[in-house]
Amino acid sequence: MKVGVVGTGFVGSTAAYAMVLRGSCSELVLVDLDEDRAQAEAEDIAHAAPVSHGTRVSSGDYAALEGAQVVVLTAGANQKPGESRLDLLEKNAAIFREIIPQVTRAAPGAVLLVATNPVDLLTDLTTQLAPEQPVIGSGTVLDSARFRHLMAQHAAVDGTHAHGYVLGEHGDSEVLAWSSATVAGMPVADFMKAQELPWNAEVRREIDRGTRHAAASIIEGKRATYYGIGAALARIAEGVLRDRRSILTVSAPTPEYGVSLSLPRIIGAGGVLSTLHPKLTEDEQRALDKSAEVLRQARAHLGG
Numbered sequence: 237m238k239v240g241v242v243g244t245g246f247v248g249s250t251a252a253y254a255m256v257l258r259g260s261c262s263e264l265v266l267v268d269l270d271e272d273r274a275q276a277e278a279e280d281i282a283h284a285a286p287v288s289h290g291t292r293v294s295s296g297d298y299a300a301l302e303g304a305q306v307v308v309l310t311a312g313a314n315q316k317p318g319e320s321r322l323d324l325l326e327k328n329a330a331i332f333r334e335i336i337p338q339v340t341r342a343a344p345g346a347v348l349l350v351a352t353n354p355v356d357l358l359t360d361l362t363t364q365l366a367p368e369q370p371v372i373g374s375g376t377v378l379d380s381a382r383f384r385h386l387m388a389q390h391a392a393v394d395g396t397h398a399h400g401y402v403l404g405e406h407g408d409s410e411v412l413a414w415s416s417a418t419v420a421g422m423p424v425a426d427f428m429k430a431q432e433l434p435w436n437a438e439v440r441r442e443i444d445r446g447t448r449h450a451a452a453s454i455i456e457g458k459r460a461t462y463y464g465i466g467a468a469l470a471r472i473a474e475g476v477l478r479d480r481r482s483i484l485t486v487s488a489p490t491p492e493y494g495v496s497l498s499l500p501r502i503i504g505a506g507g508v509l510s511t512l513h514p515k516l517t518e519d520e521q522r523a524l525d526k527s528a529e530v531l532r533q534a535r536a537h538l539g540g
């Protein structure tokens with residue numbers, strides 16, 4: 237099982253490290269415009285292999301991606317404090333126009349896993365540039381993890397027992413689907429009541445703010461986010477490599493909304509196997525429609 241990572245900055249190298257620690261694949265190849273950086277990251281990460289799962293880690297040029305089943309795309313600019321993800325569109329679209337043809341030439345059989353922001357619009361662009369290949373955007377997998385983490389904190393349980401989906405844009409207009417959120421299989425409000433924990437509009441607003449603005453506050457504090465997305469990318473890649481039929485809120489072209497955005501989707505060999513449409517309240521559906529509109533408008537500025 238071979239995975240390529242293109243872009244070995246904070247996100248790409250952390251995703252590679254997460255894959256080595258989790259034993260997601262047997263071989264990893266790192267590619268970057270900055271070849272010295274890719275080589276140094278590969279060497280450093282390779283030193284974790286003998287004490288984890290023995291993954292073979294190397295760096296190379298695009299040709300070294302040959303035979304990869306998944307190529308993770310993390311090349312491009314990240315946000316500076318105060319910038320939105322959509323502000324990165326023009327710059328990162330230009331980078332994708334340069335790299336995608338090289339990736340498809342080297343690894344025509346790979347599932348392309350996009351993380352670079354704005355991830356939804358770059359998922360759309362990658363689908364156009366590589367029409368023969370399955371494309372998945374990491375979408376709101378990270379935001380759903382943030383939502384679950386905060387819910388679990390308020391519920392005083394470990395994060396694996398809180399479930400909830402963030403839908404739409406991976407960005408400011410994203411939608412927390414409260415109506416289907418559960419803890420221990422119970423609607424979250426019922427769980428909180430049974431445990432005599434506070435649950436009201438203010439707590440929900442706090443969780444919403446914490447989820448929606450997590451990236452901005454982390455970037456303010458340490459320039460970039462990478463641990464959460466690194467683990468999320470490893471998790472998505474495993475869904476494909478092991479044909480796990482994992483349900484994850486990844487981004488993909490969604491004809492009903494006319495743009496790539498996140499909905500819960502079943503992920504397996506070959507990428508997205510199926511898309512789920514959770515029952516939403518009217519307010520949630522309205523917010524999701526608005527989120528799709530935000531993405532379509534931003535794409536229009538690019539002339540797409």
Ligand SMILES: NC(=O)C1=CN([C@@H]2O[C@H](COP(=O)(O)OP(=O)(O)OC[C@H]3O[C@@H](n4cnc5c(N)ncnc54)[C@H](O)[C@@H]3O)[C@@H](O)[C@H]2O)C=CC1
Nearest residue numbers: 243244245246247268269311312313314351352353460465
């Ligand atoms: N989807 C998500 O949930 C998340 C996405 N991101 C996004 O991931 C992207 C990468 O972020 P960081 O790793 O923090 O940035 P970074 O600046 O640390 O790394 C970017 C890397 O891309 C490389 N690169 C630039 N142009 C290239 C080209 N033409 N060919 C090959 N490599 C090229 C650079 O040399 C650099 O190593 C950003 O767009 C960021 O916003 C970050 C966190 C979460």
Ligand SMILES: CC(=O)C(=O)O
Nearest residue numbers: 321353378450451461
């Ligand atoms: C940077 C980014 O997209 C995030 O951490 O959500």
